[in-house]
Amino acid sequence: MASLSEETIGELLARRARSNPGDVYCTFRGERISLGMLDRRVNQVATLLKSQGLRKGDRVGVMLPSHPDHLYLIFALARLGMVRVPINAHLLGAPLAHLLGELAPQAIVADGAYRVALEELASDLPQVIWRNGIDGEFDRFAACYEDDAAPAVKTDEIIALSPSSGTTGAPKGVLKSDRHLRAGPMAILRLTEAGPGDVFLFWEALHHGSGVAVAIAALMGGFQLAMLERFSASGFWDDVRRHRATHIHYLGSVLPMLLKQPERPNDREHGVRIAWGGGCPADVWHAFAGRFGVSMREGYGLSELITFVTANIDGTPGSIGKPLSYYEISLLADDGSPVAPGAKGEIAIRALDPRLGFLGYFRNPQADAAARRGDLFLSGDLAHRDANGHLFYAGRKKDMLRRRGINIAAWDVESVFAQHDAVAEVALVGVPSELGEDELKLFVRLREGASIAPLELIRWCSGKLPYFQVPRYVEFIDAFPKTPTQRIQKKELSRSVTGVWDADAAGFRAVRH
Missing domain, CATH: 3.30.300.30 (ANL, C-terminal domain)
Structure with a gap:
């Protein structure tokens, strides 16, 4: 895989906007957002954030729906070197209070739709910059001048705290540098082989790292995003056809949900070449590729590293592939020794460039230490490897039961x-x-x-x-x-x-x- 440049996200956007200002970056509800328009709006949001007293290094919570405004804010924060704290818009009560307590944002940009959930937290709430409401300060960015200061971020500075998935325990804030946030998109480009002329159906939630990685990959690879407000299994293929998508992304249960929709005579009438993502066992792989006539590309990644650390390029059904060139992977027994060939073991990952390794959890040294064994990151996931070196996911280590x-x-x-x-x-x-x-x-x-x-x-x-x-x-x-x-x-x-x-x-x- 190609090596990463030292060009930051902010510098990347500015360069692309200068060289190809008329290229369409994203469509949403009929609006076509060019690279020039994206850059202008990002710079206006940067001015707004500064006017609210925010400075480089400040942690800023983001609780917004899937909308271009969310994209503008993501890029503006990266450009200014503020630390983005993504907040799942569906959180409320104790889980929301826990996240804010753990990651301690100094301000939150939030949509008015989530006002009740946030204001129920009362004294625990920091400064809120509201969007979409009577006092919607954020909405005023369109009237702001463009911030013309050069991006002040260095490649290895922390610019995001990404909550871990939290499937079995409370989520933790993973430290993410500008370099980290560009490596994940590079892996996406390797897996999907996407480029100019391609269109990604963009349904991913932007409070998760995969959505942000796709947004950055579009800048790097020159493909176009067809942004949706939400994922819909029943309307998925109609969305694909309407937006002329060439690539579709899947996670978790997305493929089984699509397979269990009623079959249609036009199931293969679309322009999608590649379905890519993670969490596709062999039986689903065969069924999906056979029914919809697409090529499958599977990978494995995790919040603590980058979007993908493995890639299945050669099409072995059910496999998460082999390590990308940034990483080495060992499969370990409980005592830390390598498992026998073909046996299940915990996925342990070594970054060949330490700057792309696990950077740690925010203010959580105990969890940080528990996740490391020397220069290895212990994923908590199980896999086995076949004779050809292909890895196969086998569930969560903590999801083992004893009966x-x-x-x-x-x-x-x-x-x-x-x-x-x-x-x-x-x-x-x-x-x-x-x-x-x-x-x-x-x-x-x-x-x-x-x-x-x-x-x-x-x-x-x-x-x-x-x-x-x-x-x-x-x-x-x-x-x-x-x-x-x-x-x-x-x-x-x-x-x-x-x-x-x-x-x-x-x-x-x-x-x-």
């Missing part, structure tokens, strides 16, 4: 249930057992219009799973709590079994094969 003396990877069980036609999404958790260790509780979200009895679902899986992996409890759920990457937040799922369907009470016994 009747046997270790069980939740991912192994979930991947089987996800294949049932009636099932949209599933999540397996451990619940207390009278025998100690865990009993297995399965949460199931059914496809729209589908129905199935718990006993029927358990009988279906019993021929596909060993007896000790067959869940005892089944609870149907209307919607799962999600991270911005569409990963289910298991920590928010109830461990109570009161009133929950129980295989033992129903007289079901899994057969030992």
